[in-house]
Amino acid sequence: MTIRIAASMLAASVLAPAFALAGVIGTATLASAEEQVWQHATAMIDEPKYEEGFARFDYVNPDAPKGGTLKLAEEGTFDSFNPILSKGELAAGLGLVFDTLMKSSEDEVSSSYGLLAEGIAFPDDISKVTFRLHAEAKWADGMPVTAEDVVFSFDKAKELNPLQANYYAHVVSAEKTAEREVTFLFDENNNRELPQILGQILVLPKHWWEGTDAAGNARDIARTTLEPVMGSGPYRIAAFKAGSTIRYELREDYWGKDLNVNVGHNNFGAIEYVYFTDANVEFEAFRAGTVDFRQENSASKWATAYDFPAVESGDVILEEIENPLRAVGIMQAMVPNMRRDKFKDARVRRALNFAFDFEDLNHNLAFDALARVDSYFWGTELASSGLPEGREKEILESLGDKVPAEVFTTPFTNPVGGDPTRTRANLRQALTLLQEAGYALRDGTLVDAATGEPFEIEILLSSPSLERSVLPYVASLRKIGFDARIRTVDASQYTNRVRSFDYDMIWNVWGQSLNPGNEQAGYWGSASVNREGSRNYAGISDPAVDELIRMVIFAQDRAEKTAAVKALDRVLLAHHYVVPLFYSDAVKVAYRKSLAHPEELPYYGLGFPSVWWSSEAN
Numbered sequence: 001m002t003i004r005i006a007a008s009m010l011a012a013s014v015l016a017p018a019f020a021l022a023g024v025i026g027t028a029t030l031a032s033a034e035e036q037v038w039q040h041a042t043a044m045i046d047e048p049k050y051e052e053g054f055a056r057f058d059y060v061n062p063d064a065p066k067g068g069t070l071k072l073a074e075e076g077t078f079d080s081f082n083p084i085l086s087k088g089e090l091a092a093g094l095g096l097v098f099d100t101l102m103k104s105s106e107d108e109v110s111s112s113y114g115l116l117a118e119g120i121a122f123p124d125d126i127s128k129v130t131f132r133l134h135a136e137a138k139w140a141d142g143m144p145v146t147a148e149d150v151v152f153s154f155d156k157a158k159e160l161n162p163l164q165a166n167y168y169a170h171v172v173s174a175e176k177t178a179e180r181e182v183t184f185l186f187d188e189n190n191n192r193e194l195p196q197i198l199g200q201i202l203v204l205p206k207h208w209w210e211g212t213d214a215a216g217n218a219r220d221i222a223r224t225t226l227e228p229v230m231g232s233g234p235y236r237i238a239a240f241k242a243g244s245t246i247r248y249e250l251r252e253d254y255w256g257k258d259l260n261v262n263v264g265h266n267n268f269g270a271i272e273y274v275y276f277t278d279a280n281v282e283f284e285a286f287r288a289g290t291v292d293f294r295q296e297n298s299a300s301k302w303a304t305a306y307d308f309p310a311v312e313s314g315d316v317i318l319e320e321i322e323n324p325l326r327a328v329g330i331m332q333a334m335v336p337n338m339r340r341d342k343f344k345d346a347r348v349r350r351a352l353n354f355a356f357d358f359e360d361l362n363h364n365l366a367f368d369a370l371a372r373v374d375s376y377f378w379g380t381e382l383a384s385s386g387l388p389e390g391r392e393k394e395i396l397e398s399l400g401d402k403v404p405a406e407v408f409t410t411p412f413t414n415p416v417g418g419d420p421t422r423t424r425a426n427l428r429q430a431l432t433l434l435q436e437a438g439y440a441l442r443d444g445t446l447v448d449a450a451t452g453e454p455f456e457i458e459i460l461l462s463s464p465s466l467e468r469s470v471l472p473y474v475a476s477l478r479k480i481g482f483d484a485r486i487r488t489v490d491a492s493q494y495t496n497r498v499r500s501f502d503y504d505m506i507w508n509v510w511g512q513s514l515n516p517g518n519e520q521a522g523y524w525g526s527a528s529v530n531r532e533g534s535r536n537y538a539g540i541s542d543p544a545v546d547e548l549i550r551m552v553i554f555a556q557d558r559a560e561k562t563a564a565v566k567a568l569d570r571v572l573l574a575h576h577y578v579v580p581l582f583y584s585d586a587v588k589v590a591y592r593k594s595l596a597h598p599e600e601l602p603y604y605g606l607g608f609p610s611v612w613w614s615s616e617a618n
Contacts, residue, residue, distance in 0.1 A: 038119035038132060042102070042196050044110035044515050045558060053260075059107050059602040060264025060611045066250065067269040068614025070595070073282045073291045074275050075463060076491035077243040080224035083202055084153075086161045086499065086533045088224035089491055091240070092273045095202075096248050097231035101131050101150070102199030103261045106602030109327050110515045112199050113261050116145055116232065122195050126186070129195035133180040138255040139205045140230050147176035152206035154184070154198075156221055162533035166522045170194065191553060193517035205230055232256075234266040246273045264598075267613035277490075279465035292595055293608070296588040298465070299366035306590060315593050320586040327604045329377030329512035333578035334459070334473070336505050338539035339529075342455060343504075347437040349576040354430035355476045356579050359418025365468065370582040372414050376569050377512050378583065382562060384569040386411050391563040395551065396570065402544035404574040412573040414580055423476075431480050446481030456483040460503040462494040469581075470507070499533045507581075508537050516565055520549045524572060538577045545571055 041048035056062055072092075080088035083098065102112035102120070114120070117131040137145035154174040157164040170188050177183040184198050208230045209221045219225070228237035232255065235248040248271045256262050274291065276282035283301070286294045287308050296302045310316040336343040336352060343349060358372045375383035388396055388408065396403050417423045431441060440449040447454050457477060459470055470486055477484035489497070497503055510523060519535075521528060526541040528534035548568040555561035587606065597612045 036121045036130065038121050040119060041111055041113045042120060042199070043108065043112075044196075046108075048111045048113070049105065049108050050111075050113065050260075056260055056263035057105050057107065057602075059598055059600060059607060061598045061613070062264045064264055064267045064596075064611070064613040065615075065617035066267055066613075067617030068594070069270040069272060070268040070609055070612075070614065071272050071274065071290065071292045072609075073285060073294070074273050075279055075282055075465075076277070077275055078246070079226065079243060079492070081227065081229045081237065082221065082223070082225050083229070084157045084161055084164070084204070084221070085224060086163055089495060091246055093235075093246060093248055093271060094229075095233070096235035096271065097229060097233045097237060098202045098204070099137075099145075099232045099256065100200050100202060102196070104200075105261075106605035106607055109604065110196070110513065112196055115256065115259065115261055116203055117199065120195065120199065125189040126192060126195065127189045128183055128185045129198060130177060130181055130183040131199070132178075133182075134256075135180060136255055137232060139208070139232050140236055140251060140253075141205075141208070143205070143207060145203065145232050146206075147178070147180060147182040149206045150174065150182040150201070150203055151176060152209075153204045154201055156204070156209075157201065160222055162531050163522065163535070166528055166531060166534060167197070167518060169521075169527075170518075171198065190556075191518070192556075193515070193553065197518065203232065205232070234262070235271065238270070244275050248272075265610045267611070267617070268609060269614075269617065271609060279463060286590070289592070293589065293591040296590060299369040299584065302588050303367045303369065311590075316590055317593055318588075318590050320588050321601065321606060322586045323601050323603060324587050324605050325379060325585060327380065327514045329375070329380040329382055329514070329516075330373060330509065330583045331376040331378060331512070331578065332373055332509040332581045332583050333507075334470075334505055334581065335508050335537045335578050336457075337501060337503055337537070338577070339501055340504060343539075345437040346576050347433040348439075349579075351430040351433040351437075351480075352477075353576060353579045354415045354426045354433070355480060355482075356415075356473050356581075357417035357423055357426070357476060358414065358582060359416060360423070361469065361472055362582065363418065365472075366582075370584055372582055373580040374412065374414055374573075376510065376572050377516070377565060379585070380512070380514060382512070382514065382516070382565045382569070384412070384566040384573070388567065388570060391559065392566050392570075395548070395563055395567040399544045399547060402542075402547070403571055407570050407574045412570070427476070427480050434480070441481045444481060445483070454483050455481070456504070458485055458487050458504045460494065460497060460506050461486060461488045462491060462507075464488055466507055498537070501532070501537075501539070506537060510535070515561070517553050520552055520568070521546075524568075524577075525549055540572075540575075540577055542571075542575065 040052040074092045078089045078091040081091050083094050099116045101117040103115040104112050116133055116137050118134045119132040122129040133145060151174045158168055170186050170191055171184050172187045173185045175183050186194055209219050212218050213227050226242055234251060234254045236251055238249040239247040250269050285291045306318060336349055338344050362368055362370050377383045396407055415426045417426055438449050439446055439455060445454050467486055474484045474486060498506060522535050524536060524540045524545050526546050528536040529539055529541045548564060548571060551564040552568060555564050594614055594616050595612055596615050601607050
């Protein structure tokens with residue numbers, strides 16, 4: 001399942017306020033083709049923790065007061081409230097407006113429980129899945145949530161969003177099969193993840209999108225819009241200023257406020273987002289008290305900038321929280337675009353890693369607070385290490401010469417720098433690799449030995465806050481002749497260029513759950529390499545990777561999945577598709593003392609903002 005993580009400046013960035021650690025269907029009782037057995041939950045590794053009829057999640061405060069205003073900051077801008085399109089800049093917080101069919105718990109790795117759907121059923125061969133909707137589920141205008149709404153939402157998501165089309169590629173249709181039931185049909189059997197990820201579909205009101213706005217104009221779901229959209233979720237869009245501010249207000253008439261999965265959630269009376277185009281101005285707004293909560297992504301800033309009076313007086317609380325990273329594998333990296341010929345040779349890509357001096361950056365910019373990433377599933381039990389053994393080795397051997405030979409002989413390691421001797425040795429090794437790949441150093445410029453064309457690299461960034469970490473890398477690349485430079489663009493331009501793969505290199509973070517599945521095809525699969533808007537940012541198209549992805553998706557037990565994921569990790573690393581960067585082992589947050597959270601946060605999450613509350617609530 002997909003976990004989305006934004007690029008950070010120096011340390012870990014942990015996700016938008018609520019992220020689901022998703023998984024796949026596993027040990028719950030399966031329905032046979034002859035008899036439909038309804039379940040209240042799905043899980044992967046163990047049985048669902050919470051039995052049918054449970055009162056609430058253990059980590060919430062059922063007596064949390066309702067009210068108060070939470071003020072948050074976002075960097076960039078927004079120009080759309082349409083939640084399914086892959087164009088435009090989507091407003092922050094839209095998940096507050098919409099419900100999904102199922103809701104994940106944050107104290108389990110991969111369990112989901114009914115939200116809009118009160119039940120889920122699927123046959124032994126997992127050729128389809130059916131959801132039964134709550135009879136009480138209502139839109140904000142009082143109309144019932146229907147099976148037609150679910151079908152509409154799925155069809156439009158696949159039609160209008162390339163990422164969703166890829167993600168649900170094996171879901172061939174959604175059909176209303178009873179008054180409150182919708183069934184999704186699959187074109188392959190035993191894809192155990194599909195039922196669970198379908199439970200995360202954002203359900204939209206068909207009648208609203210096919211209606212007219214206040215001026216009588218027909219709405220068009222294929223276009224961006226700044227008309228406040230209507231949903232079935234706990235909040236509504238109360239006010240906004242395009243590109244600048246959004247205010248969400250809690251709905252007193254929210255149909256699901258008393259559901260067990262919602263007890264202790266949605267405690268703020270209003271949630272406001274203010275957008276900033278400059279990260280330093282955003283930080284000053286927090287210092288000044290106009291923003292209530294901040295997740296700090298800069299290790300150096302965390303070490304040096306939080307000595308202002310509000311911290312010293314206790315009005316601002318600082319915490320480092322491990323919970324959200326316990327089940328999230330991280331690959332944060334510089335990503336060369338192999339759609340451009342100059343990056344197709346693995347020796348070139350490996351040379352790019354030799355030019356990155358993590359140890360020097362970590363010491364001088366991050367106060368030695370970071371760790372080097374060395375796996376696509378870094379920080380989890382799924383990360384490969386050493387040489388392959390057992391089932392993992394068998395999987396790799398079954399792929400024959402499709403797998404680089406070094407997978408069996410040489411454990412992946414990043415170059416180590418940090419002092420002049422090591423740095424010079426790494427740069428010499430980089431030049432050797434580049435010369436082997438057909439490049440030459442002439443008058444201090446790296447050129448194609450055959451054509452004389454200089455080797456140019458433009459590193460495309462989305463925020464000036466990243467430049468501080470990239471500038472030392474650019475300087476290192478220039479030492480070995482690259483014509484390297486940074487190009488920082490605004491949010492809209494960055495989004496459009498990345499969606500169309502118009503870049504040499506970008507900075508990206510992939511977040512992985514402990515149950516990787518169908519999203520891997522969108523990250524590294526050949527079918528996604530030319531699909532505009534896909535997350536295959538490196539341009540990977542490799543038959544061994546494709547086979548390994550299928551092994552991951554169709555693994556029948558935990559041991560097989562773990563072996564397949566580690567094998568995939570090794571092959572990705574051996575091809576040197578990215579330059580691994582760094583991450584932190586804890587989430588660093590600062591917040592006003594008026595905010596409160598349960599004494600024990602959920603084991604795998606921050607629970608923010610859903611289970612936090614305001615101590616100033618009436």
